[in-house]
Amino acid sequence: MFKTSRIAEIAIATVLIAGIAGASFAQDAAAVIASRQAFMQGVTRMSSAVSTAAAAGDMTAAKAAAKTLDDGWKAFATQFPAGSDSAAGKTRAKAEIWSNATGFKAEMDKALAASAALVAATNGTDKDAMANAVSNVNGVCVSCHNDFRGPRG
Ligand code: HEC
Numbered sequence: 462m463f464k465t466s467r468i469a470e471i472a473i474a475t476v477l478i479a480g481i482a483g484a485s486f487a488q489d490a491a492a493v494i495a496s497r498q499a500f501m502q503g504v505t506r507m508s509s510a511v512s513t514a515a516a517a518g519d520m521t522a523a524k525a526a527a528k529t530l531d532d533g534w535k536a537f538a539t540q541f542p543a544g545s546d547s548a549a550g551k552t553r554a555k556a557e558i559w560s561n562a563t564g565f566k567a568e569m570d571k572a573l574a575a576s577a578a579l580v581a582a583t584n585g586t587d588k589d590a591m592a593n594a595v596s597n598v599n600g601v602c603v604s605c606h607n608d609f610r611g612p613r614g
Contacts, residue, residue, distance in 0.1 A: 490542070490549035497540035498552075500533050507533060508598050511579065515591050520583065523591075527576075527583040530598070534576040538569045553611045561608075568605035575601050 507530040514522035541558055558565045575597040582594035 486544065487549060490545040493540050493542060493545050494550045494552045494554070497537055497554075500537045500540075504530070504533065505599065508579075508595055511583065512592070512595050515583070515588070520586075524580075524583040527580045531576045531580050534573055538573060541565070547611075551614055553614065555609050555611045558609050565605075565609055568601070568609065572598075572601040572605070 507526065510526040511523050511530065514520070514526055541554065543559055546552065546554055546556060546559065575594070579591075579594040579598050582591045585591070
């Protein structure tokens, strides 16, 4: 009798713990979705800040802006944990991000490389190189969206 109820208690506790873990994962997924969307909404503004500062001759500000952008891309690259898909919240992230993880990583690596190149360019004095680096950073969007971003919901 004691044994049976003890087992039942353990079973109930296990279900409760699993439920709590599930709820906190759902919150985490919602937070990660919100932060990757916020980066996407601000990314063009962030690369413009680099060009604007460089055009004004303020290379200190340009460098800082490039670093902010690069930090954003690095964080963005970590913001697609398994399960942060449309089952977890309102997201345009396609299932292919996880089913074709290699392809998604290739797109992400292109963005990271372009962003790292922009940081490097802001350390130099070559204005054309900087302008090219900005336009490369702005050129990584479409191919990733074509394969990995779904339609507006
Ligand atoms: C490596 C892939 C990748 C790259 C590169 C990329 N995006 Fe995205 N973008 C996505 C994905 C995936 C979503 C959907 C995110 C979601 O809804 O969770 C998205 C969503 C967006 C959104 C909609 C955000 C929202 O609030 O719903 C905008 C705007 C956007 N991207 C702009 C850009 C711009 C501008 C660039 C280039 C400078 C860019 N993206 C580069 C993958 C990418």
